[in-house]
Amino acid sequence: MTEELAVRTTGLTKRFGHQTAVDRLDLAVPRGAVFGFLGPNGSGKTTTIRMLLGLVSPTEGNAEVLGEGMPDRLASVLPRVGALVEGPAFYPFLSGEANLRRLDTADPKASASSQPGRVARALERVGLSHAAHKKVHAYSLGMKQRLGLAGALLAPRELLVLDEPTNGLDPQGTREVRSLIRSLADDGTTVFVSSHLLAEVEQICTHAAVLRAGRLVAQGPLDELRGAARHRIEVRTPDTGVAADVLRKLGLELEASAPGTLTAEADGAPPAEDIVAALVRAGARVRGFSAAAPSLEERFVELTGEGFDVAE
């Protein structure tokens, strides 16, 4: 209870008519975490983010951001939060710089005298200084995405909420955004990233939550999430009978195996070296062994049961 949370929701629910977009969500995002918010398209990620930012009011339940209730304490919470929601959006007839100045002006806590410096720093941080005076309609998708990030970074933030931050970026841009997120996290900023790109989440996040059809199906530190997945073990040996007994005694579930090869699965498998030692002790001639730690992607498909398909 005393652990400080950057975001906490309890029973957060949003219904649009008869459709429940977000269903009794209990999120806990620790301060300082890089928190991956995963789910197939249409699973309620963006609606949740909109509720956290006070754009949409919850039908039921509560959301606390940086220790204060939303949307009631919006005016004191939001200046400390930077956000990129459902893609960047700008006035196409204004330059990148003018767009950022307007956003900065809209924040009542941002002082006018330091505005030019803030805007210039934000542009520099995302590598857009050279295009500052170009009209946004001449920007590429990737440049708009960077400008959106610059908008989120205008002031020093305690929490960044980034909805699909690498959308539209080329591999180089994606790498830059990842390292940007890491450097922000190193400064102590909590980063809440929604994504359907699992590899991305796996690379940058310390924690993750998985959403399926509006419901939370898993949440926690990344290692824990990964560890909870089923491990897959493969043994190549001519002595399949002996080896099968050993594996069964270790609590592994054997699968149909080809001659000379055994495959087994387990929820919490013992360390690979212990399995091999047990096999050798029992006299099985081990010719090959592999223990596949499941990727987050496999875990994700397992949890959502549908991979990247759109939930109805």
Place this chain on the structure above:
Amino acid sequence: MSESQPKSLPNALPTSLRLFLSEVSVLFRRWRTWAMLVALAAVPVLIGLAVRFSPKGPPTGRGPAFLDQVTHNGLFVGVIGLIVCMPLFLPLTVGVVAGDTIAGEASLGTLRYLLVAPAGRIRLLVIKYLATVVFCVAAALAVVLGGVLAGLALFPVGRATLLSGDTIGPGEAFGRLLLMGGFATVSLLGLAAIGLFASTMTTVPVGAMAATIVLAVVSQVLDALDQLDWLHPWLLSDHWLDLADLLRQPISWGSFGENALLQAAYVAFFGALAYGRFTTKDILA
């Protein structure tokens, strides 16, 4: 010559005033805004050219009121411009700007970023309305200035004859013209509030613009039906053409006051509806 002066000045301004200035600057940095103002200014210019180069000279007692006055005093081009623009062109442009206020930001997606900044919903709504008022002033001024410039270029500027038969000098005539521009501005305030409300109802700006303009036209159609005369004092457009009362000697302020009161009532009513709608709305765009 010092760089710091212009930078430290805005810092002293309250943040809401800075956001208002930003709003106005965004409005006037749009190509569309200037196109509308130029089109409005072109109306009196075209009228002036038509009168000046028509072979027969202006007819008396036909066409827009005061058309025959134009040849005596060029400033009347502006008067005619306002009277011609009041029923349709001015409401059209105000409908476009007012209908775009919230819905335009929503369709660009910038609304969510302004609210997350956080601009504050009530603050944003008030600032959007005030910026629309600035446009109403600019629109009326565009007609007045177009008229004055065309008048000075095409006609002599002598003494003008008023409705009452009195004559006034060019200076006072210009003053009266500005007053009429003020009357036109006030007449548009209610419509601006209707447009603001319509704009909170949709994320499609064209829809809000069309609804606002249709309402302005419907109001005038109803105002023209004698059978509905009990309704007339409540109609948005009831005093729109009372502009000419400012050309009486002495000025008849009655319609100005009634119009201001009527418009204030519309602003209060539709402002309240817009407030109710916008402060509780889920921003999904």
